[in-house]
Amino acid sequence: MTPTSRRRSTRDRPAKSPLSEEAVVDAALEILKSEGLDAVSMRRVATALDTGPASLYVYVGNREGLLRAMQDRIFAMVELETVDPARWRPQLHSLLDRLRGVLAAHPGIAVTAIAQPPSSEATLRLLENLLGILLAGGLAPQDAAWATDLLAMLVNHAAIEADARHADHRDQADTLYRHFTAQSPDRFPLVTAYAAQLVAGDVEERFHLAVDVVVDGMLARAARR
Incomplete structure (x- = not known):
């Protein structure tokens, strides 16, 4: 050459x-x-x-x-909310849905995030936004702070579960329903009787229910004081 x-x-x-x-x-x-x-x-x-x-x-x-x-x-991919006290609950669901979505789209990252405190710019902005929404919803500062931790755990769990599920959720629910109803009614009377209720709801419905349970629980806790 x-x-x-x-x-x-x-x-x-x-x-x-x-x-x-x-x-x-x-x-x-x-x-x-x-x-x-x-x-x-x-x-x-x-x-x-x-x-x-x-x-x-x-x-x-x-x-x-x-x-x-x-x-x-x-985390920087998550679009933040402009906090509006009149719409705080829909905003909470929207923000957490987007966070769950980006984590589910990047399998494995939710697991790595569990052990990391919110210390980076992106995670601090998310925490600031989430805390602002919860305070706008009437949660006391301490309850709102604890709720951010509980909601973060819910999001991480939902993303990890999405990563673990390879089949369609409806197919899995049908399979689980058949498994429940095939059990002995004598040994498992409640499982067999309420099999439909045990598998009801899609991923989004179950996630939104979990979010509402956390928030409503904190509001009810404050009302009892």
Whole structure:
């Protein structure tokens, strides 16, 4: 190969995009969607970016830092509410639905978020918005603060459950209904009698019920004082 041809092949090769935290997180999210959370590693992300793992440390430090950066990006996708006391409950459902949706769309992230306190800009903005909605709904400050924790657990659980469910919810409910009704009425009289009620409601209805139970419970608790 002549020097001229070597220069031409180098010149014609597409230039790599410059590394940045944004590029690293983009690559990690693509791997998450296509291969799952376990596949997201510094080495795998570096391979996707055509570089070495050491090049990533400047931007995310380690895998834990990479996961935090991914969480921040995902939480920042959630559109916030402009708090309106006249519409606080629909706003609460809308905000939590969007949060549940983005977590369900990024399987595995909800598990990683459970152990992380809301310390980043994106999570603090979500907490601020959620707390504002609950206060607008008439919850006392301490009850509103505790409710944010309970609601966060509900959202994480719902997202993890969505990740675990591979079949259609209705198909699963039908299967469970048949299982309940096939049991012995003598041994399980309530399970067999109320099988339809046990499997009633879709994912959204059950999630909204859980949210309302938390909020209504806090309001009732305050009224008893």
